[in-house]
Amino acid sequence: MSIKQKVTRIYHENDGKYGYRRVTFVLKKTMTINHKRVQSIIQQLGLKGKCKQKKYRPYKGEMGKIADNPLKQNFVAQGANDKWVTDVTVLKCVESKLYLSPIKGLFNGEIICYGLSPSPNFEQITGMMEQAVRRFDGAKPILHSDQGWQYQMESYRKILEDSIQ
Numbered sequence: 001m002s003i004k005q006k007v008t009r010i011y012h013e014n015d016g017k018y019g020y021r022r023v024t025f026v027l028k029k030t031m032t033i034n035h036k037r038v039q040s041i042i043q044q045l046g047l048k049g050k051c052k053q054k055k056y057r058p059y060k061g062e063m064g065k066i067a068d069n070p071l072k073q074n075f076v077a078q079g080a081n082d083k084w085v086t087d088v089t090v091l092k093c094v095e096s097k098l099y100l101s102p103i104k105g106l107f108n109g110e111i112i113c114y115g116l117s118p119s120p121n122f123e124q125i126t127g128m129m130e131q132a133v134r135r136f137d138g139a140k141p142i143l144h145s146d147q148g149w150q151y152q153m154e155s156y157r158k159i160l161e162d163s164i165q
């Protein structure tokens with residue numbers, strides 16, 4: 001039996017769930033073979049391993065009230081604490097993911113504050129906003145976000161309203 005036939009057999013015996021790494025592992029039990037060779041054979045045969053990846057899919061609909069956009073894509077600030085922007089970013093680490101939520105000042109690109117969390121949650125945003133409020137110094141910056149679920153919540157708007165009064 002040729003190597004291509006063995007690769008095809010292992011692939012189909014496992015309902016197409018094995019990619020080149022798993023096929024290589026099975027083949028190494030009976031023969032010496034390099035994973036790059038197995039990967040090349042799988043590509044030549046047009047086989048693709050089915051793998052279910054758990055992926056964070058943020059809610060795309062409306063959860064609360066969408067705020068107005070006073071910046072209108074004008075991301076140039078005339079002075080410190082005029083305009084701030086925020087968003088949640090996923091950082092893929094070796095063992096897990098971390099969710100970073102910074103507030104950036106548009107005047108000089110300074111990171112005003114940030115929240116870091118192992119999952120996207122509202123407590124992260126709340127902690128970040130508490131840090132930001134301490135940095136206001138009497139200023140009332142425009143805070144722009146992407147209007148994700150965290151930024152549509154009534155609690156978030158209340159934090160903003162309470163902090164600028």
